[in-house]
Amino acid sequence: MSFWTAVVIVVAIWALVTVWTRRHDREMGVTRDEDGNPVFPPQSAPDTSAAEAEIAELKKRIAVLERIATDNNSNDARERARIASEIEALREAKPPSLPADKTPESRTTDASRASSDA
Numbered sequence: 001m002s003f004w005t006a007v008v009i010v011v012a013i014w015a016l017v018t019v020w021t022r023r024h025d026r027e028m029g030v031t032r033d034e035d036g037n038p039v040f041p042p043q044s045a046p047d048t049s050a051a052e053a054e055i056a057e058l059k060k061r062i063a064v065l066e067r068i069a070t071d072n073n074s075n076d077a078r079e080r081a082r083i084a085s086e087i088e089a090l091r092e093a094k095p096p097s098l099p100a101d102k103t104p105e106s107r108t109t110d111a112s113r114a115s116s117d118a
Contacts, residue, residue, distance in 0.1 A: 025038065
């Protein structure tokens with residue numbers, strides 16, 4: 001093999017590698033600067049709006065769970081529940097029956113008689 005044949009083969013290999021590299025770079029979106037160095041495209045940020053919405057929803061759920069865990073265990077909550085149950089018990093209980101002579105109407109007439117007697 002002569003010297004010039006080897007030079008042609010080396011140049012052909014160099015040309016094929018260059019063409020293959022440029023085609024691959026073009027598919028990947030890589031460009032070259034003035035010195036031939038590859039310049040990669042800036043990475044686009046992934047869609048974070050969906051992740052942010054999910055995080056906000058999870059924070060709301062955590063707040064609700066914290067409120068449930070703490071509200072029913074505080075002294076104020078227990079006191080409110082006790083008072084509410086007493087009020088409900090009073091609502092369900094029948095009012096005591098008054099004697100026939102002590103109805104509200106008879107009490108007003110008794111009071112008016114007492115004031116007129118005096």
